[in-house]
Amino acid sequence: DGGITQSPKYLFRKEGQNVTLSCEQNLNHDAMYWYRQDPGQGLRLIYYSQIVNDFQKGDIAEGYSVSREKKESFPLTVTSAQKNPTAFYLCASSIGQGLVQGQFFGPGTRLTVL
Amino acid sequence: QKEVEQNSGPLSVPEGAIASLNCTYSDRGSQSFFWYRQYSGKSPELIMFIYSNGDKEDGRFTAQLNKASQYVSLLIRDSQPSDSATYLCAGAWGNTPLVFGKGTRLSVIA
Numbered sequence: 135d136g137g138i139t140q141s142p143k144y145l146f147r148k149e150g151q152n153v154t155l156s157c158e159q160n161l162n163h164d165a166m167y168w169y170r171q172d173p174g175q176g177l178r179l180i181y182y183s184q185i186v187n188d189f190q191k192g193d194i195a196e197g198y199s200v201s202r203e204k205k206e207s208f209p210l211t212v213t214s215a216q217k218n219p220t221a222f223y224l225c226a227s228s229i230g231q232g233l234v235q236g237q238f239f240g241p242g243t244r245l246t247v248l
Numbered sequence: 249q250k251e252v253e254q255n256s257g258p259l260s261v262p263e264g265a266i267a268s269l270n271c272t273y274s275d276r277g278s279q280s281f282f283w284y285r286q287y288s289g290k291s292p293e294l295i296m297f298i299y300s301n302g303d304k305e306d307g308r309f310t311a312q313l314n315k316a317s318q319y320v321s322l323l324i325r326d327s328q329p330s331d332s333a334t335y336l337c338a339g340a341w342g343n344t345p346l347v348f349g350k351g352t353r354l355s356v357i358a
Contacts, residue, residue: 176350239291
């Protein structure tokens, strides 16, 4: 089955720890994205990547880092510099920038800071 | 600044009625629009897209685009309790990521 997978589904982090969220897609999509969603809020773009080995900051990149070494994978690291990381994290992908077919989302990772 | 605006709701409709969800956008340069449905605790699911003026129908869903007035709407006919969710509107402008509205919460009352 083609799709986007994210792991883990739930993640608990102690204050001061870095954690990495996984995102993998087998749709052969060029572009990948990371969003953050807080309760009752919309989607906020963290980082996006249009091609391998290239990525751009979104609206709320501070405290996060990414890499794009493979077309299929776009992991997100939440660093200790992110002061309020508890949120629902969504990875998405699209053909190009999604102008024609839109973006498709993975199931999400719910991160809680203890 | 490209923005997509939605009324947060909640919008409550009785079962079997037509639910009308609306979205306005700030920049006429948008080429296409997308509607996503997000159930509580789940990720958004793409349900419709439209890029030409007018209506586009898919089953119980109709998307409407009016570029002159800069609004997009989603009509859900014969609303069911299973349609209760948050609906996100998103616009595409050139070679940049989609711009999402904050979503409208729909509640279909049985």
